Amino acid sequence: MTASQTILDELEHAAKACEDEEAEFRRTMNARVAALAEARAFAHRRMNIMRSLFDTVAQADDGPIAVAAAVAALRNRLGWREESEARDEVLERYGALALAAFHATREDEASVASDTLAPDVGAALAEFEAWYAEARGKHFWVLFEHYMPETQLVDF
Template sequence: MTDSHPFITALADDAKCCEQAEQEFRATMNARVAELAQSRAFAYRRMNVMRSLFDTVSSGQERDATVARAVVMLRDRLGWREDSDARQEVLVEYEKVAQTAFDAVHPSEDNALEPDIGEALAVFEAWYAEARGKPFWVLFEHYMPETQLVDF
């Protein structure tokens, strides 16, 4: 008899609404945590790749050879052992970032304006997102299968 009383029914409805609100909040909270985790991971990947790029371009004096070495560094970092048209396209676009980084580290009298590496990187990231439909930094999430240790 107590379950059918309007007061108990109203309390049960309120409890269900609270439960639903909690579930919705948890879903949005989990999505936001995942979004923040991805942003953090991308920021660290961006920082580490750019740090390596600047280390590479700082150590070289000849622009073309140094930029080529920087492109090879990215290729190796991504684990790209074979060539493909898609990979080559990415490396050609990244070469523009490497050239801008070299110019920023080795200013010349020819360049009246200081090269904007941040803009060059943003253009590259936007190009990749447009061309591939996902952020460039997901390329660093490749799975490395465990290999068995074989003792001969």
């Protein structure tokens, strides 16, 4: 093997190593971008659902009415028209979160009336999310991903 061939082989090897390193970086970067995008989407869904939940339960006069309204609102938002055991379980757990949110909206009234503190809604939300992830093997917020099929534009 000549000196020039040895140098060219080394340069080719270095170029291939750089190519492999770039490809690996792109794979990890794409995975990180996807993870960040999912986290962002879940954070916005969480914020929107909790805003809607607080708006719903704040209008109720008592806990059971607040829970029923919140459960109905979630069922409607998810498009759950039919009942199932799995859905009922989710809605029952969500009802506990709704009750915590209801009590949190009454925090000022409750603290004046007694020395008890309103439940920690953040902890109730985290508990609900953890339960769902363990029970279903995926994040609760995935339920809000609706595929919208493309429809053909028809001009009459």
